[in-house]
Amino acid sequence: MQLIEKLSILADAAKYDASCASSGAPKRSSEGKAGLGSTDGMGICHSYTPDGRCVSLLKVLLTNFCLYDCQYCVNRRSSDVPRARFSPEEVVTLTLDFYRRNCVSGLFLSSGIIRSSDYTMEQLVRVAKLLREEHDFRGYIHLKTIPDADPALIAEAGRYADRLSVNIELPTEASLQTLAPEKQIVSIKQAMHTIYTGEQTVLNEPRAPRFAPAGQSTQMIVAPTTPTTAPSSMAPRRYTATSSYGACITRRSVPFPIARKACPWRHRR
Ligand code: SF4
Numbered sequence: 001m002q003l004i005e006k007l008s009i010l011a012d013a014a015k016y017d018a019s020c021a022s023s024g025a026p027k028r029s030s031e032g033k034a035g036l037g038s039t040d041g042m043g044i045c046h047s048y049t050p051d052g053r054c055v056s057l058l059k060v061l062l063t064n065f066c067l068y069d070c071q072y073c074v075n076r077r078s079s080d081v082p083r084a085r086f087s088p089e090e091v092v093t094l095t096l097d098f099y100r101r102n103c104v105s106g107l108f109l110s111s112g113i114i115r116s117s118d119y120t121m122e123q124l125v126r127v128a129k130l131l132r133e134e135h136d137f138r139g140y141i142h143l144k145t146i147p148d149a150d151p152a153l154i155a156e157a158g159r160y161a162d163r164l165s166v167n168i169e170l171p172t173e174a175s176l177q178t179l180a181p182e183k184q185i186v187s188i189k190q191a192m193h194t195i196y197t198g199e200q201t202v203l204n205e206p207r208a209p210r211f212a213p214a215g216q217s218t219q220m221i222v223a224p225t226t227p228t229t230a231p232s233s234m235a236p237r238r239y240t241a242t243s244s245y246g247a248c249i250t251r252r253s254v255p256f257p258i259a260r261k262a263c264p265w266r267h268r269r
Pocket residue numbers: 066067068069070073074075076077111112113180
């Protein structure tokens with residue numbers, strides 16, 4: 001399969017991951033018509049760096065093959081979609097090519113689970129390691145971590161990535177068992193805790209190696225197995241947010257000291 005075909009499949013498969021904070025604006029496509037620019041399609045998303053800058057990222061999966069069968073995911077094992085797989089070297093080549101053409105400032109990389117969680121995580125880490133150590137890449141890297149992976153691999157990912165993310169997926173253990181029975185809340189929280197510990201080590205020991213300076217992010221699906229009527233439907237979400245992030249320092253996308261104050265007359269427009 002040609003690289004461009006793989007890119008088309010694996011960029012499209014990555015567009016459902018929202019933990020890089022993309023816009024929800026309606027789509028406008030100029031494909032096959034007169035027009036300039038487009039908000040349609042996939043492949044490039046935007047994220048915020050720790051100092052508040054908005055950067056463009058090449059957003060792809062390493063592969064959309066997956067051993068798991070999460071019911072909410074287009075890449076689940078039972079899904080009838082075209083499949084592809086990049087090698088780590090191919091992702092590195094694409095990232096550097098797009099970067100040199102000034103199309104992106106970094107990479108958002110996730111993956112379906114192939115062979116095992118550890119093997120998949122190793123492949124993701126290899127991409128970041130090649131970029132940083134062989135190509136001296138200084139751009140932004142966001143890696144999605146695989147929850148069941150060895151904590152040592154997640155810790156290694158934090159040394160190369162600017163941001164790590166772990167999907168909470170669903171607000172309760174029961175909903176996780178219904179829709180993603182191969183996943184366990186305990187291993188998701190373990191992965192989040194490993195990242196949190198790495199961040200705290202850097203805060204408490206200034207000489208510690210760099211670790212995911214832009215922190216960690218997550219996403220959660222709430223609709224399918226929880227009642228939608230407020231306020232009771234908020235309880236599982238609030239509980240999960242409190243139990244998962246209660247001990248963490250949460251931050252806004254644009255730090256307040258950096259955001260400029262608007263003129264008073266603009267408030268009244
Ligand atoms: S493990 Fe990830 S890629 Fe695989 S089916 Fe579940 S959500 Fe989709």
